[in-house]
Amino acid sequence: MTTFIELLLGGVSLGSVYALIALGFVVIFRATEVVNFAHASLLLAGGYVTAVLSDDIGFWPALLTGIASGALVGAAIEFLVLRRYRGSDHSVLAIVTIGVDILLVTDLTRRIGTDVLAVRDPWGDQLLTIGSVSLAQTRVAALLVAGLLITAFLLAFRYTSWGVAMRAAAENAGTAALMGIRLGRVSLGAWAVAGGLAAVAALFLTVFPTPGLERATSLAALKAFPAAILGGLDSTTGALAGGLIVGVTESLATGYQSDLTFLGRGLGDLAPYLVMIAILLVRPAGLLGTKETARV
Amino acid sequence: MGGAALDVTRLSAGYGPVRALREVTLDVPQGSVVAVLGGNGAGKSTLLRAISRTLPYYGGASKGGSVRFGGAPLHTLTADRVVAAGVSQVPEGRQVFARMTVQDNLRAGALGSTGGRAARAAALRRVHGLFPVLAQRAHQRAGLLSGGEQQQLAVARALMAGPRLLLLDEPSLGLAPMMAARIADTIRQINAEGTSVLLVEQNAALALRLASRAYVLEVGEVTLSGPADELAASDEVRRRYLGVVDEDAADDAFRVTEQAGAAGPGGRPPALTRWVGP
Ligand SMILES: Nc1ncnc2c1ncn2[C@@H]1O[C@H](COP(=O)(O)OP(=O)(O)OP(=O)(O)O)[C@@H](O)[C@H]1O
């Protein structure tokens, strides 16, 4: 039972990190209808800055710089690349993001090389123990920080002018323009927010129990794709639900791996995709996504 | 909230190779209601999108000519600057943000407002006064409103920016006669409060009752224009846009000529101007 609770809590924590990534992914999709395949490299960029600077300028300043860099890289992709293709088909834009992803990942992996960049975080490998249940402090921090950011984001999305502009632009760009909403700004903001959130997620994907930032970190980020998709690409709440489902599934499948050897090895990595496929078979638009309906 | 005159001069626009507007010239004097009539595909919506600078969102572009509002050019601005200049558009088919609440739709409309918090609060009081149902349904999703309520919301949303000129694209589309009449009353009231109106309609009877002046648009060109009452009396408009059958129109025409004859040579000739090009 203790194992189960530990795995569950670890899964929720991991899931909240995936939710951060998926949320950014959904925000970009809603604001611009672009499926952003460069999201993993955005995450790697933010994480790289944090990891490299944490030795020199201390953890917190490094994290803030990392978040700012993530936001900046996101905004730069929007401003320098996607804006040039405005008016193109959305599938063309998605392919453009694949190109951006390849460029960024190539450059970053060249910089990282075969190193594992450890982050000097304040939690280290300490555990938080309550009764018989113990959890890594990094996991607790991840849960708290992600929970806080997600709440702040949802409140802003709901109550601020920024949120109203964002939702209006997501629903109908032409009509939003009639309201005097500046769509260029909306999309720039979406990319910046997504980049910042990805940088935070990168931190928690590279601290204990992970040894540090390495080339493969962007692969971990890919698990946020099934999270976003199974939640319904255009739903922010769906991104949260999807993130949690993926996190918990992965944690449980990894934890009970030894009991499930008849299913083969590496089940923990595979499970999120299996769940995604199972959910999409039942609900093709995702858990909370809007169905494609054409009104005549 | 004073009005300002809108001057459209030889405006052309199209979608890729499709030419939808050809050198359209019209004006909306300060404080007036002007109607544009025309059948399907005549270019009415294109005209409004060209004025509001939203053609690019529909794959179109302006191809020449000018639009001035109170003397200042609009045709060089972006859509958000046009709103800031005091021109708001209610799009065809209402286009409320269906997934957002009524209240948030109105907030979206206020994003283009150049006034401060007080101006936005005053605008909200004004639209709640004009459309009480929107206050009752404030927290309901706009997609769940009836067609008539959605139209009210679309007009209210445009008013939130505090426009001096309102562009309306077929506000009576798909509404029962009662609701269409209510919308017409509201348009009259909005105009009486000082906002000029450019009204695009297929419902010519309604439009001609509201407007002081009207233009007829056919295949992208202005073919007829004049004071609304004279257009309403003209055979061509009656036959083509007011659904009067030929015999009646012929009867009318007969009566009009008789009256004209009775009035003698001093009688005022109809002031209709047939548009013959630049
Ligand atoms: N998004 C578009 N892409 C390509 N062509 C378009 C587009 N919108 C309109 N058109 C074309 O431009 C012409 C004018 O259309 P417009 O929508 O302005 O007409 P309308 O007078 O508003 O008609 P309706 O009364 O049916 O709304 C038509 O020939 C139409 O096919």
Ligand SMILES: [Mg+2]
């Ligand atoms: Mg139209």
